[in-house]
Amino acid sequence: MWNSTKITQLLGIQYPILQGPMGAGFSTPALLAAVSNAGGLGSYGAYTLTPEEILEAGKAIKERTDKPFNINLWVNDVDQTLVNYPPEKLEHIKLMFQPYFDELGIPLPDLSADIPSKFEKQVETLFEIKPAVFSFIFGIPSKEILSESRRLGIKTIGAATTLEEALALEEAHVDAIVASGFEAGGHRPSFLRPAQDSFTGLFTLLQQLKAKTKTPIIAAGGIIDAKGIAAAMTLGADAVQLGTAFMVTEESGATPLHKQVLLSGTANPTTVSKSLTGRMGRMLSNRISDAVPFETEVLPFPLQTRLIAPLKAAALAQGKTEMISFWSGQNTSGLKHHSAEELMQALIIETGALI
Numbered sequence: 514m515w516n517s518t519k520i521t522q523l524l525g526i527q528y529p530i531l532q533g534p535m536g537a538g539f540s541t542p543a544l545l546a547a548v549s550n551a552g553g554l555g556s557y558g559a560y561t562l563t564p565e566e567i568l569e570a571g572k573a574i575k576e577r578t579d580k581p582f583n584i585n586l587w588v589n590d591v592d593q594t595l596v597n598y599p600p601e602k603l604e605h606i607k608l609m610f611q612p613y614f615d616e617l618g619i620p621l622p623d624l625s626a627d628i629p630s631k632f633e634k635q636v637e638t639l640f641e642i643k644p645a646v647f648s649f650i651f652g653i654p655s656k657e658i659l660s661e662s663r664r665l666g667i668k669t670i671g672a673a674t675t676l677e678e679a680l681a682l683e684e685a686h687v688d689a690i691v692a693s694g695f696e697a698g699g700h701r702p703s704f705l706r707p708a709q710d711s712f713t714g715l716f717t718l719l720q721q722l723k724a725k726t727k728t729p730i731i732a733a734g735g736i737i738d739a740k741g742i743a744a745a746m747t748l749g750a751d752a753v754q755l756g757t758a759f760m761v762t763e764e765s766g767a768t769p770l771h772k773q774v775l776l777s778g779t780a781n782p783t784t785v786s787k788s789l790t791g792r793m794g795r796m797l798s799n800r801i802s803d804a805v806p807f808e809t810e811v812l813p814f815p816l817q818t819r820l821i822a823p824l825k826a827a828a829l830a831q832g833k834t835e836m837i838s839f840w841s842g843q844n845t846s847g848l849k850h851h852s853a854e855e856l857m858q859a860l861i862i863e864t865g866a867l868i
Contacts, residue, residue, distance in 0.1 A: 515868035516861075519729040520752035523688060524646060524668060525581050527552030528861055530742070531731060532853075533756030534558040534585030534648060535699065535765075539840075542570060544764035546577035547853035552861070554646065555580075560587040563631065564638040571642035581645030583670070588652030589704065591630045592791065592813035598626035606812050607820060613801065613836060617827040624812075624819055639667075646670060650693075650702035653685045670731065674703045674711035676721045681705065683728045690726065691754060692718045694734025698757050698842035700794040701785065708785075708793040709807065716748060723749040735844040739863030746868065755860075757842040762853040770829065771839050776848055781841070789825075789838040791817030797839045 518529045532548040534540060536558030545555030557574065559567045567584070574582060607621050614621050636658055639647055647662055648670040654662075662669050672691040673679035682690050693702060694715025701708040713721075715734040722730050732750035736742060737758040745753050759765060761772045774781065774797065786802035787793050791814035796802065801821075811817050821838075828836040851859070 515746070515865060518746075518751045520689060520731060523729060524554055526554050528857075529746070529750075529752035530554070530857065530860055531583070531752055531754040532556050532759045533699075533733065533754050534583060535756055535760060535840075536560045536585070536587075538766045539760060541764055541766045542573040542577055544759060544762060544766070544853050545574055545582055546580075547762075547764055548759070548857060549578045549580035549582050551854055551857035552580075553857055554583055556583040556585055556646075556648065558585045559635065559639075560585065560590055560631075562635070564634045567635055567638045568641065571638075571644070583646035583648050584639050584642065584644045585648045585650070586632060586635050586639065588632060588649050588654055590632050590651070591628055591815065594813045595626050595628060595816060598813065598816075600626075603812065603816070606810065609805075609809075610801075610820065610824070613824055617824065617831060617833065617836075619823060619827045622820060622823050624816060626813075626816055628815060640665060643667060648672070648691070650700070650704075652704040653682060653687075656685075659685060659687070672702045672733075673722070674701060674708070674718070675705065675713060676718070676725055678703070678705050678711075679722045679726050679728075683726050687728065689729045689731055689751070690722065691731045691733050692722050692750070694718055694732070696735030696795075696843040697733055698760075698783070698795045698840050700790070700792055703793075715745070719745065719748050719750055735842055737842070737844050737846075737848060739860055739867055741844075742860060742864045743867040757845065758848060758856060759853060760840070761848055762851055762856055764853045768829065770834065770837075772850070774834070774839055775841060775845055776850055781845060783841055783843050786838075787811055787817070789818070789821055790814050794840065795842060797841050799838055800835045802838065 530553040534556035548555035650672040668688040671682040703711040729751040732745035733754035788805040
């Protein structure tokens with residue numbers, strides 16, 4: 514049976530299909546539950562949330578499913594360069610974006626570089642919820658956190674953009690590794706080298722990891738349908754993770770406009786840019802990403818997010834779509850509007866026919 518793999522056995526799920534843990538409101542309890550109830554692994558991206566908000570999300574999830582699910586956090590959720598960040602540099606970079614604020618008729622926001630990490634408090638709440646899976650990006654949690662996860666019976670999954678990162682995750686004894694190909698939408702979660710040094714495509718990365726590691730591998734990046742699932746599993750993946758395909762489902766928290774753009778069928782080139790958050794991420798090209806080359810210095814994460822947030826909200830309200838950053842993987846061809854349950858059923862049936 515194609516659907517019986519190391520990952521399904523490890524996680525106690527029926528099909529090796531994982532919903533990408535999209536943060537910043539894109540994940541919802543309804544989306545997670547639809548995927549988990551259909552036999553996959555639903556995920557909830559919680560890195561932007563307070564511990565109290567994560568606890569509420571956990572309650573909402575458990576009201577909708579009794580199946581295994583995943584909560585995802587960022588190990589490194591604040592750039593170290595924010596410590597003692599020069600106020601004059603902050604103001605200088607703000608002024609670089611002022612023309613966009615002026616065009617929309619809104620003021621530049623007041624910003625403070627004093628942003629503490631939420632990760633450790635978030636982990637404490639995650640341990641209260643006790644999801645079946647704790648996945649993480651941008652690093653490796655401490656030995657103490659991983660040990661407590663094992664004690665509580667929570668499986669751990671880390672993301673790697675290079676073989677070097679995968680080997681570090683394996684040395685830390687995580688239960689599974691996400692091979693995050695360069696095609697993937699959202700943030701590039703590199704943690705041993707700068708993100709711009711980890712441009713390996715999924716199929717190459719997947720084969721590198723299968724040749725050099727023993728930990729079960731989950732393939733992520735550019736997979737939106739059964740053909741992509743079959744290809745990844747033929748190359749040795751123990752499961753797949755889909756993000757953009759679930760972003761356009763009814764249950765996703767993406768805005769209707771975001772879904773409409775992804776489903777339009779038009780040629781929407783993607784780019785990797787740090788203009789939205791301060792960290793490299795793949796999104797649909799827009800005026801701001803085109804005007805702010807990657808080598809241009811912007812504010813550190815998450816301060817850049819706080820700068821751009823009111824700009825994005827105003828652009829959305831005023832219909833200035835060319836100024837909005839829409840996250841997306843490289844592959845949007847053939848995306849269809851589904852409920853998450855319908856998408857899962859299509860993936861299961863069509864993959865079974867191919868493998």
